[in-house]
Amino acid sequence: MGRKKLEKVEEGKKKDGRRDTGVQAKKGWLYILLPQRKVEEGQKISSKRWVATGLADTNQNLKTAKDMRKSLMSSKNKGLTDDPNVMLVMYVDLYLARKKRTVADTTYAGYLYRSVKIKEFFRKLKLKEITQADIEQFLDYLFSADNCQMRTVKDIKVLFNGIMEQAVKDGLIADNPVKDAMINKSLAQRNAKVKDDDDFFSYREAQLFLKKVESHKLYELFFVTLFFGLRREEVLGLRWSSIDIKAKTLRVNHTVTVGTRVNRLNSTKTETSTRTYPLTDDQVKMFEHLRAEEIKNRELFGEAYKDNDYIFKNEDGSLHYPDYPSKQLKKVIKKTPDLPQHIKFHGLRTSCVSILVHEGFDVKGIQKWVGHKDINTTLKIYAKVKEKEAKEEILHGMTSIISPKSYD
Numbered sequence: 549m550g551r552k553k554l555e556k557v558e559e560g561k562k563k564d565g566r567r568d569t570g571v572q573a574k575k576g577w578l579y580i581l582l583p584q585r586k587v588e589e590g591q592k593i594s595s596k597r598w599v600a601t602g603l604a605d606t607n608q609n610l611k612t613a614k615d616m617r618k619s620l621m622s623s624k625n626k627g628l629t630d631d632p633n634v635m636l637v638m639y640v641d642l643y644l645a646r647k648k649r650t651v652a653d654t655t656y657a658g659y660l661y662r663s664v665k666i667k668e669f670f671r672k673l674k675l676k677e678i679t680q681a682d683i684e685q686f687l688d689y690l691f692s693a694d695n696c697q698m699r700t701v702k703d704i705k706v707l708f709n710g711i712m713e714q715a716v717k718d719g720l721i722a723d724n725p726v727k728d729a730m731i732n733k734s735l736a737q738r739n740a741k742v743k744d745d746d747d748f749f750s751y752r753e754a755q756l757f758l759k760k761v762e763s764h765k766l767y768e769l770f771f772v773t774l775f776f777g778l779r780r781e782e783v784l785g786l787r788w789s790s791i792d793i794k795a796k797t798l799r800v801n802h803t804v805t806v807g808t809r810v811n812r813l814n815s816t817k818t819e820t821s822t823r824t825y826p827l828t829d830d831q832v833k834m835f836e837h838l839r840a841e842e843i844k845n846r847e848l849f850g851e852a853y854k855d856n857d858y859i860f861k862n863e864d865g866s867l868h869y870p871d872y873p874s875k876q877l878k879k880v881i882k883k884t885p886d887l888p889q890h891i892k893f894h895g896l897r898t899s900c901v902s903i904l905v906h907e908g909f910d911v912k913g914i915q916k917w918v919g920h921k922d923i924n925t926t927l928k929i930y931a932k933v934k935e936k937e938a939k940e941e942i943l944h945g946m947t948s949i950i951s952p953k954s955y956d
Contacts (some may be wrong), residue, residue: 570617573605580617627718636675637667643711653807662704691735698736748898751906758907769860777900781805787857796827806870821919823859904934
């Protein structure tokens with residue numbers, strides 16, 4: 549007869565019932581009781597979940613059962629709070645504190661921005677008081693009062709939905725009021741900004757832009773971004789270790805991003821974003837020039853020089869804040885009326901695609917060059933470039949046939 553069987557027989561005369569805190573005996577076996585909360589018909593109900601230990605009801609096994617319960621309680625998801633009267637603003641902060649552990653800093657920064665909208669609108673309400681009608685009123689408010697675009701409103705709703713789903717799991721509310729809340733599409737359309745076609749350079753505009761910035765201190769940064777179609781975090785993340793002068797290659801494998809802080813990561817946005825480019829002799833000379841300038845600056849600033857491996861930085865070696873090249877580009881654009889005035893820094897990356905499309909490269913090749921994970925992203929830009937070029941061709945064609953009279 550096995551040991552457990554003997555133990556059960558020896559202790560078989562014990563009555564069922566409590567053996568210790570959270571440990572119960574039933575029919576000669578020990579069970580662990582774990583607290584749990586659930587919602588039934590709109591009412592919160594506290595109950596206990598029985599967990600079989602497989603241990604016979606003996607004094608020797610009681611300690612083992614207690615240790616098992618302690619381990620389960622420490623690993624059990626206890627929820628964000630069990631306060632049924634918690635204010636929404638407090639619950640949002642608890643939710644974000646947990647999210648911070650599981651998402652990238654840039655993602656977390658986005659959550660923080662969206663959460664401010666939620667907390668400002670519902671600052672006086674308890675979590676349990678919020679209804680679907682309140683949610684829809686809030687979504688309308690984002691359009692009408694805050695002038696948010698559809699994408700922003702959808703992102704805020706997704707975050708809010710996650711918060712309320714967690715509240716359901718915690719047993720604080722019976723149903724998620726965000727889940728079935730509807731976005732008012734007519735409000736969204738009325739509030740939508742007209743998208744400007746000129747969010748990238750045509751090949752002619754790209755040539756003009758580079759001519760205008762030849763003497764600019766960020767010329768090489770602008771050139772590399774435009775030529776290779778880099779993201780801002782990629783061009784700022786280029787290091788001397790990324791350049792192989794002998795092999796004439798440039799490798800993109802490090803990024804600089806900004807969230808709640810500046811992050812310097814040995815990774816790219818996606819797996820396909822890590823890529824290697826060939827360099828021309830002229831481009832090698834450009835990087836050799838930048839290296840020589842860095843050596844001069846290191847000697848000039850002496851001990852005050854901030855030594856690091858990054859290529860694009862200030863004269864004293866300190867690193868550019870991620871927004872710096874964006875602000876410099878904006879100034880250049882503003883001083884050049886012949887260029888599209890609404891281009892942002894990411895527009896240089898799109899402009900690279902524009903040039904490649906104009907030169908007749910196939911979509912798959914363009915996708916690999918700029919590191920798009922999804923070919924649909926490339927196709928969307930491709931279509932937009934073709935549409936813009938078609939309009940320009942029609943303009944020139946029509947002008948050669950029909951022109952207004954002279955007003956000189």
